[in-house]
Amino acid sequence: MSLWQRRVKQSGLTIEHLSRRLKLRSFKGFVSMFLVGAILSVAIASCSGGNADNASNAGNSGASTVAANNKDVELTLVSFAVTKAVHEAIIPKFVEQWKKDHNQNVSFKQSYGGSGSQTRAVIDGLEADVVHLALALDTQKIEKAGLIQPGWEKEAPNNGIVSKSVAALVTREGNPKGIKTWADLDKNGVKLITADPKTSGIARWNFLALWNSVVKTGGDEAKATDFVTKVYTNVPLLTKDAREASDAFFKQGQGDALINYENEIILAQQKGEKVNYIVPDVNISIDNPIAVVDKNVDKHGTREVAEGFVKYLYSPEAQQEFAKLGFRPVDETAPATKELAGKYPKVKTLGTVGDYGGWDTVQNKFFADGGLFDKIQAQKK
Structure with a gap:
């Protein structure tokens, strides 16, 4: 609509x-x-x-309704864990720009956590005005619950994808286990840290990155199944979200390797962590969508500001903040500086969720109750 x-x-x-x-x-x-x-x-x-x-x-069409009301507005942003730093950098810039353009004060309530957990919270009553989630599947669940109107992908540029990343493979200093590619993760004695696909969007992307690494190099589904089964046998614990996975690896010293968003690893470096990591040449495009929660913004009277915020996230200023904090630019032709070229090495073979039938197919096959992931976990017990 x-x-x-x-x-x-x-x-x-x-x-x-x-x-x-x-x-x-x-x-x-x-x-x-x-x-x-x-x-x-x-x-x-x-x-x-x-x-x-x-x-x-x-x-000025943007100032019409807002200027007429001129009341302070509060938006509730619900997002997945690893976007916290970038939103905290972008929000003050948006608030300043909105005040300048519309003479209206905007404040934010913010909630961060595993994408799956955040999705359930919104469906169960957390009244988000805007959701920025790890994968379109979670946004689609909120749509199916009647909170977001169909066609949300077309309400923003790039089919609603506002941030992108790829999977990174982190090892201990000196790489004592000799982990260099995805294929090294199924070795005996290698302990891998990753999040739980049942609660975390990044964990689903991690699983797809592993599966993709076999399929894109000529392996069939039987070989891919065998590989991911062996890898998850080497996972001593599944954390709730990507941030907890990082904490378990860096702060608690657990595991020999960590799979996480490239942006999360870059952020750890910026915070002073000494990180040894590679971005495998065979990888998966991690696409994160943004959407206005229609039912809630209409209830709160915040639609114009919420849509303004979503639009602002695609601006050069906001996308620069995404790039600074580890996310690959949505517009690949945008900030092609030497600094960014060095930060984001080109991936030779990049798969997408569309290569595997889209999120409905992927969810039913791998992550739904009784799916492949559940079967793998059952074998570990």
Whole structure:
């Protein structure tokens, strides 16, 4: 549903509501409504025709509804764990720009966690205005729950994908286990740290990266199944999300190797961690979507600001912050500086979730109850 259609629908409901409450039952009621109408007409005329500034604002479609209300607005952003640093860098810039353009103060409530857990929280009642999740499957679940309208992918550029990454393979200093490729992860004695696909979006991407590494190098599904089964046998614990996986590896010293987002590893380096990692030449494109939660923004009266925030995340300023903090630019032709070229090595063979039938197929095959991942876990017990 387009923005103007939503506006008409909302306006229609408001008019119907008022007509019920102000039903003309007497001459007195008629006079009262006449006076109210007259007062409103004068007020509107004085606001719209007073000076050049008002005329200028009238031409600024972004300022229309917001400037008229001019009330402070609070948005609730629900996102997956590893985006916390980048949103904390971008939000103040958006707040400043929105204040400048619309003379309105915007504040944010923020919630971060595993993408699967965050999805369930929104479905169960966490009233997010905007969701930035690890994979489109989670956004689709919120859509199926009736909170996001179909067609959300077309409401933003790039099919709603606002951040991208690839999988990185981290080893201990000196790489004592000699781990150089995905194929080394199924060796006896290698302990791998990764998150749980049941609660974490990154964990699903990690699983796909492993599966993809076999298929894209000529292996069939039987070989891929055997490989991922051996690898997950080497996983001593499954963390709730990517951030907990990083903490287990870096802070608690668990495991010989860690699979995580490339951006999470870059962020760890920026925080002073000494990280030994490679980005395998055969990899998976990790695409993270953004969406406005229609039911909630209409309830809160925050649609215009929420859509403004989503739009801002695609701006050069915001995408630069994504790139600074480890995410690969959504627009690959954008910031092609030497610094970024060195930070983001080119991947020779890059798979996508579409190569494996899309998220519905991938979810049912690998991660649904009774799927391949559950069978692998059952073998470990």
